Amino acid sequence: MTLPARSAAAIPGDSRAPDTDVLPASSRQDWCWHWVRCYTEDSPPQEAEVLLLRGRLDVGALRDALADVEMRHDALRLHLAGDEGTVGDATWPGQRLRPTPSGLQVVAAGSGQERAEMTHTLGQRLDLTDRMVRTTLVRSADGEHLLVAQFHHLAVDATSHDVFRRDLAAAYAARTEPGRGAPADGPAPFSYVDMIRQEQSPQARVDRQRRATDLARTLRAHGAEEPIPARPDAEVSLRPQSIGVPLTLSADRTETLLRWCRERRTTPHNALLALLARSVAEAYERDRLVATVFMHGRTTPAARKAVGLLCNVMHVPLDIGDRGLSGLARQVGDRMLAAWDGVDLPLSAVVDNTTARAGTEAVFRTALSHLAFDMTGGAGRRISDAGEPLAFGPALSAQNVTYEPSYHRQRFAGRRQALQCARTLYATAQMTESGITGSLRVDERYHDPELLARVADVFHASIDALPAG
16 A cells, blocks of 8 residues: 655644544554454444643633644544444545544533543544544533543554643643743654654565564464463353452562673563563473563664554464573573564464454454463553642643543453453553552463462462562
């Protein structure tokens, strides 16, 4: 597909114009589109931002500030170019870039009805053929306001929220405080559309296909087509039934692990992934396995200021054998660096070189892996502080509002997607000042509880075996 060059200004000070022809999915949207199509339509993957605004609000300045942010970040102006198609069909309909911002809807709520109106607003589905972003201001009779920003996951992820909040606060302050210049003047620090265009150059596509083929070959050699076995009486339903196996470490165990990591010059993320991989391999008698992690690839200052640069599903093939923990942690580090080099590989490009998918069906993001690992803190994903105060200006304060999503529990589109999800062990860990908390989440209908207990026992025994000082 040939993408047209920009030709007219879309951002003040920028000589580029928005593309109007159909764009393919980015490497980051690719896996997300598959994930969306794996579920029925009663479980939309919506990311929302709700801010409680107190003080003197200039609604016109807020509307202009939102427009500034949308024009600065082209990911916020994307919309699907065609119909989404049937659930379970991962055929990408293409996308276009809106030349203008989506605007701000303003609704009034009676005293004490602000939360009810917020819930009602969040329950309204986004028409992705129109826009992936919608902002609504809920005005109350008491002078407080709720700004409800709804984002589809194809355009915005959790990391993008920090950028959105900061840019919106700065743009509003620039329009209401005398003497401040508008922060959106000049080119955007990162163009999502430009990234798509670069990914679709002939040379990039040939190189990406070669690397995807090589990676798929490696994953097959590590048992990607040999999933963790199911319990004898396993039944997989379209609604997952998950249980959690605790992996939390005490403060003393956490300090022992951190000391070990400092001495071996590795990160807690890599050490925990090595420990978990070895535990899974021992419990299920495997010499090789495939782990999945999620990486953003925000390696440049411009990328760290981007909205829409979603993470990607990255595969980490591991050779367990009889390696000690130090050797396995080093291997994890090396394989993680190799995975970084493939952060631009779309999930479908890897999957299509295996037998994990038939026709145009959607494939679950962990279809090729045995163990999925997600860590916040400790050289894992950065922990976002949604409660950080926003400098909207001296006359207006903003506070993040928590809410309960109104959509139903997720339900898979088909048994194949449900099975791909159920086969994987999902480990999560979070490092805080008080230690490491975590769990192993699984579908209890698929996995043998005795083997899961064995994974946890080996994991904790490995921690206890670390030198104490």
